[in-house]
Amino acid sequence: MDGSDLAELTALAPDPGTPALSVEGVSHSYGERRALDDVSLAVPRGGFAALLGLNGAGKTTLFSLITRLFDTRHGRITVQGFDVARRPSAALAELGVVFQARTLDLDLSVRDNLLYHAALHGLGHRRAQARAAAVLEDVGLTERARDKARRLSGGQMRRVEIARALIHEPSVLVLDEPTVGLDVASKAAIVEQVRALSRMRGVAVLWATHLLDEIEPGDHVIVLHLGKVLAAGEMSEIIALAQAPDLRSAFRVLTGTAVPAPETEDAGA
Amino acid sequence: MSATTLGRARHGLTLGGYAICLEGVLWREALRFIHQRGRFLAALVRPLVWLVIFAAGWRQVLGVSIAPPYHTYILYSTYVVPGLLSMIQFFYGMQSSLSMVYDREMGNMRVLLVSPFPRWFLLIARLSAATVISIIQCYAFLVVAWLWGVEIPDPGWLAVLPALIIGGFMLAAMGMVLSSLIRQLENFAGVMNFVIFPLFFASSALYPLWQVQQSSPILYKACLLNPFTYVVELTRFSLYSTWNLTALLVVVGCTIAFTAAAILAYDPARGLMARRPGAGT
Numbered sequence: 001m002d003g004s005d006l007a008e009l010t011a012l013a014p015d016p017g018t019p020a021l022s023v024e025g026v027s028h029s030y031g032e033r034r035a036l037d038d039v040s041l042a043v044p045r046g047g048f049a050a051l052l053g054l055n056g057a058g059k060t061t062l063f064s065l066i067t068r069l070f071d072t073r074h075g076r077i078t079v080q081g082f083d084v085a086r087r088p089s090a091a092l093a094e095l096g097v098v099f100q101a102r103t104l105d106l107d108l109s110v111r112d113n114l115l116y117h118a119a120l121h122g123l124g125h126r127r128a129q130a131r132a133a134a135v136l137e138d139v140g141l142t143e144r145a146r147d148k149a150r151r152l153s154g155g156q157m158r159r160v161e162i163a164r165a166l167i168h169e170p171s172v173l174v175l176d177e178p179t180v181g182l183d184v185a186s187k188a189a190i191v192e193q194v195r196a197l198s199r200m201r202g203v204a205v206l207w208a209t210h211l212l213d214e215i216e217p218g219d220h221v222i223v224l225h226l227g228k229v230l231a232a233g234e235m236s237e238i239i240a241l242a243q244a245p246d247l248r249s250a251f252r253v254l255t256g257t258a259v260p261a262p263e264t265e266d267a268g269a
Numbered sequence: 270m271s272a273t274t275l276g277r278a279r280h281g282l283t284l285g286g287y288a289i290c291l292e293g294v295l296w297r298e299a300l301r302f303i304h305q306r307g308r309f310l311a312a313l314v315r316p317l318v319w320l321v322i323f324a325a326g327w328r329q330v331l332g333v334s335i336a337p338p339y340h341t342y343i344l345y346s347t348y349v350v351p352g353l354l355s356m357i358q359f360f361y362g363m364q365s366s367l368s369m370v371y372d373r374e375m376g377n378m379r380v381l382l383v384s385p386f387p388r389w390f391l392l393i394a395r396l397s398a399a400t401v402i403s404i405i406q407c408y409a410f411l412v413v414a415w416l417w418g419v420e421i422p423d424p425g426w427l428a429v430l431p432a433l434i435i436g437g438f439m440l441a442a443m444g445m446v447l448s449s450l451i452r453q454l455e456n457f458a459g460v461m462n463f464v465i466f467p468l469f470f471a472s473s474a475l476y477p478l479w480q481v482q483q484s485s486p487i488l489y490k491a492c493l494l495n496p497f498t499y500v501v502e503l504t505r506f507s508l509y510s511t512w513n514l515t516a517l518l519v520v521v522g523c524t525i526a527f528t529a530a531a532i533l534a535y536d537p538a539r540g541l542m543a544r545r546p547g548a549g550t
Contacts, residue, residue: 067383071536089282093385103376105297107304112297119293120384120391122286164380 018081020045020172020204021066026075028061035061037227039075043172043204043220048195050215051208053224054257059208060100062224063176066206067097080171093121096165096203100176102157106150110141110160113149114167121168128167135163138197155186162194166203173198174206179214187214212247221247225255282385290386291394298398301368312361312406313413316353319475320414324349339509350414350421351505352474354429357410358403358437359497363465365399366444370451382535389532396445396528400437407433425508432507435520436500442527443496449534472498473505496523 019042028036036058043049053059064070065084066077072085082090104113111132118128136142139159144152152160158178165173175194179187191214198205207214215221215235222232231238231254235247242250251257302308324346339347372378381391415421447460471491473481478498482489492498499519506513 067379069379069382089385089387091385092383093282095383097379097383099376099379101376103380105301105377106375107301108297112300116293116297117380119289119296120381120386122282122289122386124285124289 022078024076035227041222043206046202048205049220051222054210057224058227094171096170096173098161098165098175098178104149111145117164118167131167135166139163155182172204176208230254294394295398302402316410352501354407354504355501357406358440361403362440362444366448369448396441399441403437404433424510428510429508432503439524445531468497471495474501
């Protein structure tokens, strides 16, 4: 390896100080309607950030921009320091995504869904097989590997999607309301599983939700409302900023809107 | 391993990575096709209905006179085979576009589009997969047609392959452009009525163009403007181990144009998809 190779390798390796995911001054409109307005946020390496917002806050639009389904026209998004607009391949290789809608191919087996995704990330057969087995074990679904995806429950499908998002060993995992439509037990299991995986693998997580019970005191919370970031910081900082007794009240103070009560949360999902 | 290779390998963008990605897309298309045996049967039955019923009925009425690439009078069933091969590819191209709309609605399309490989490559991989499957169907039909008594020249079995590749790719690309224009699965019925049937019937698939010219000069001009006509003619000539240069140029030109349009349509910066809120790309 010569000097220029080393220089390139250094350039490819992200600066340790760079956030795992950075969104700077991003705006997006659908025609006249502004969905995101000068949104900025950062998720540190290995950190867990909750993007808290009601339906219509702009969470899914932001995810579409982070994953480059939409082009970023205003602002800048980087994943591990790689600009999503300028170096999409490098950025997307570092990103694992769980979309709000179910995206498994129901006619394929669990394992085939994972292997297909591995191929889309250029993983060779042996590595793909090994990774598929490892991530299925991580989410506790090894015994369902041969089952068609359509035979899984909603919670199991979500776990397969999380496994799929991790198969290429990304540095950043983004999940767009991953617990929508799940029962209480499945929700709790998935939240706990992602937190554990994040801790074990050092993966940075951006977790979009409108459910307060998915947020823990140490999480970095970003409050997104009508396309704008109203507050960002640890839960205690958000509560202090709003001068409220708890996060639910703080959210109401900041947005002027109540978060759905736990028993009705999914009604609006 | 050099730093460049290391960096690219981490991001899966080595030449081998491209090959793995292409193979993965082909494999998934094949698995879906195998799992949906009804699709294969439908794809085979449709042209066979034309060959066994339609062509058998017309063979006594329509003798096709000597015209290139044929060197002698031929039966109508022989004439219609290249058109039916193109029909298989046309329907599969449209079916593939239908499955893209379905994938978009179901969200599977996003999984493809968030791959680190370039968008153009992913779309071309998808087109290649559709082309390969349509060619398999074509050969299955050729075998049945041969068993039915249609004469297929021995060299034609292989000589037709390049035409099937180019024609299949063009029709799949056309389907992909259409899929970008269709918002919902329900709207696909309109494609059947306004795209597939007009293009199929206003072509040389079922009747020679010189006969069309005699009966309706306007329809003849429409047939000449129809790119599907050239896919049929390219297939017809290549089945007899000759090349129709005009057809080849038109098909290659249309393939490039449709592929470019499809890539543009699915481009997040300029494509139609980016302009729709919650488009479910």
